[in-house]
Amino acid sequence: MQRGASVIKIIKNANIYSPENVGAADVLVAGGKIAAVGKNIEASFEGANIEVIDASGKLMIPGLIDRHVHITGGGGEAGFASRTPEIRFSDISASGITTVVGLLGTDGSARNVEQLYAKACALEHEGISTYILTGSYGCPSITITGCVKKDMMFIDKVVGVKIAVSDHRSPHVTKEELTRLAADARVAGMLSGKRGFVHMHMGDGKAGLDMVSGIIRDGDVPIAQFSPTHVNRSSRLFESALEFAKMGGVIDITSSMDGGGDTIRASEAARLALESGVSPENITMSSDSNGSIPEYDDKGRLKSIGVAGIDSMRTELCDMVKNHSIPVETALKFVTSNPARAIGAGHKKGKIANGYDADIVIVDEDFNVEMVMAKGEKLVESGKCVKKGFFE
Known part of the structure; x- marks a missing residue:
């Protein structure tokens, strides 16, 4: 399992481009992968830590x-x-x-x-x-x-x-x-x-x-x-x-x-x-x-x-x-x-779709980066890097 991926995440109400326009929907992230894309996703797993992220009014795009x-x-x-x-x-x-x-x-x-x-x-x-x-x-x-x-x-x-x-x-x-x-x-x-x-x-x-x-x-x-x-x-x-x-x-x-x-x-x-x-x-x-x-x-x-x-x-x-x-x-x-x-990674990268790596970016209408998730782990939150490199 990817580091940081033990927390199950549900991103709610984003306007999703997969890159095709999916419209407003939710995304379920588990085990570093996109587990589901759809309307009104709810999840309950015994012993799991579930984080809900509200992305209303924002665009969700692939990393x-x-x-x-x-x-x-x-x-x-x-x-x-x-x-x-x-x-x-x-x-x-x-x-x-x-x-x-x-x-x-x-x-x-x-x-x-x-x-x-x-x-x-x-x-x-x-x-x-x-x-x-x-x-x-x-x-x-x-x-x-x-x-x-x-x-x-x-x-x-x-x-x-x-x-x-x-x-x-x-x-x-x-x-x-x-x-x-x-x-x-x-x-x-x-x-x-x-x-x-x-x-x-x-x-x-x-x-x-x-x-x-x-x-x-x-x-x-x-x-x-x-x-x-x-x-x-x-x-x-x-x-x-x-x-x-x-x-x-x-x-x-x-x-x-x-x-x-x-x-x-x-x-x-x-x-x-x-x-x-x-x-x-x-x-x-x-x-x-x-x-x-x-x-x-x-x-x-x-x-x-x-x-x-x-x-x-x-x-x-x-x-x-x-x-x-x-x-x-x-x-x-x-x-x-x-x-x-x-580059030969089209089966797991470049889309917001079931089974793809959870490489997800939330941006505003001017494409300013607000959140970045790579393989289910948050790297950027509220526009700020929450994870740095080894010597940063």
Whole structure:
């Protein structure tokens, strides 16, 4: 049984988005799972401690799933002093996020997958759900076992592999190398019952997604094996990402890109994708939190560097609904059920439904977080973190 789950909880009268609109209903939480969703739920169990939570006038949504977080930090493009810090547990929970996928960035030398795994286990112990990607920017991929296939097959948290494509910091892989990596990920996923995908950091290189499109067109690797992220980095990349999505691929929009320069703000990118005919099922959104935000001039020289924050996903969720007229149930898919499915956790994450993990967030009409529950345990109550990380 999950820690904190011995108390049975009934959340009453919330307006539930599962992410589909369920309407006003109650939710029964027991053993870290959602045990029932319905009207006027009452429960009586001998010897049980039952907590009733009144959520009248509030929205209940699934815990947000951030599929791109530099949990051990990232960066380093301006030297060792520019290495970004590890993420804190309370920063994750305060943003309404209950599941993260940790990954490495530019630096696959001073940082490694072993550290990534250890940090993911620490965050899981503290109270959220975690997965990781093996690899980093480079090729061949850095791993724990010495083999991408074996990392995916034998390390519980590894659900895919990361690589950088079409970026001046990328390893400039060939079509054959990327095809082989995708094929290895596919076979490893099949053998281990995982998604087994290639998560591609997309830069603003001239080739964009051309190589991936060629692999799909000329070969036998299914489009579902490729997961391009940062697709709103530039208008040129975004246009090719829309075509990729219309072919059936899933694109990942980065919520920390605010529309400066040639980037497209995440909420606007989501609206443009929907208006262009992309299926709502083929869009996810992630924060790139604790990764660096470097800016280069036209000669490739570093001009400035910052750090991405994790709350941007919740901010962009609100902006999609409030300022771009995207229905709540559609916008929520991008940060709940779609990423759950993309990482192979769609059977237990991303929905308010019987048998799913009790990852529940209560928000007001402006998506301000009031309560966060992860696997039945309260992490945030009345807008304040009631559980902190080990050293917080």
